[in-house]
Amino acid sequence: MRIPSKYPGKLHFKGPKKGLPSGNPLGKNPSDIWEIMEQDWENGMWNIPNVKSNHPEKTNHPCQFPIELVERCVLALTEEYSWVLDPFAGVGSTVLGAIKNNRNAMGIEKEEDYCTLAKQRIKDYNDGNLKFRPINKPIHQPTGKDKVSQIPQQWLQLQQSDSKEKSNSLNQNHP
Numbered sequence: 001m002r003i004p005s006k007y008p009g010k011l012h013f014k015g016p017k018k019g020l021p022s023g024n025p026l027g028k029n030p031s032d033i034w035e036i037m038e039q040d041w042e043n044g045m046w047n048i049p050n051v052k053s054n055h056p057e058k059t060n061h062p063c064q065f066p067i068e069l070v071e072r073c074v075l076a077l078t079e080e081y082s083w084v085l086d087p088f089a090g091v092g093s094t095v096l097g098a099i100k101n102n103r104n105a106m107g108i109e110k111e112e113d114y115c116t117l118a119k120q121r122i123k124d125y126n127d128g129n130l131k132f133r134p135i136n137k138p139i140h141q142p143t144g145k146d147k148v149s150q151i152p153q154q155w156l157q158l159q160q161s162d163s164k165e166k167s168n169s170l171n172q173n174h175p
């Protein structure tokens with residue numbers, strides 16, 4: 001497994017390879033993937049974001065798996081060039097998790113639209129155009145500074161008017 005290079009255009013600036021690309025065209029070796037996986041096994045929990053609207057892998061399938069979930073099983077349970085079969089393939093997440101890790105894969109799906117999407121995703125992957133969440137990407141921890149992790153002004157106003165109402169009703173009950 002390789003992680004796409006952040007700066008694929010970086011060149012050697014001296015020595016016999018001067019001017020040639022300095023990275024591996026396949027991407028770099030992930031340094032911490034096994035550490036992350038080992039830690040998750042020890043914690044007894046896989047912390048993987050599900051595929052919601054803002055997930056890079058989201059299609060119109062209502063119960064799509066994250067590719068990362070399949071990859072972990074594929075890496076733990078199979079070897080290179082093993083065959084992986086998903087009889088309920090949906091939009092092909094299992095097939096993608098397998099081929100991404102040099103396994104052979106086969107999927108069966110009864111809905112034609114999902115088959116079409118799965119084939120397109122496999123093509124996009126092979127062409128290097130598929131967006132997916134990398135297996136070793138840490139879970140985003142809100143800093144508290146993000147707009148979405150701050151309490152909206154409207155809520156604060158609601159809380160204030162709610163507590164005013166409560167204190168008014170207490171005053172009425174106990175004049």
Ligand SMILES: C[S@@+](CC[C@H](N)C(=O)[O-])C[C@H]1O[C@@H](n2cnc3c(N)ncnc32)[C@H](O)[C@@H]1O
Pocket residue numbers: 061063064065066087088089090091092093094108109110111114
């Ligand atoms: C939970 S979804 C799988 C989603 C898939 N893991 C993905 O990430 O895209 C189950 C899929 O099984 C398909 N399915 C249900 N019954 C089936 C059958 N008898 N033969 C083939 N596919 C079937 C459904 O259409 C659905 O897409």
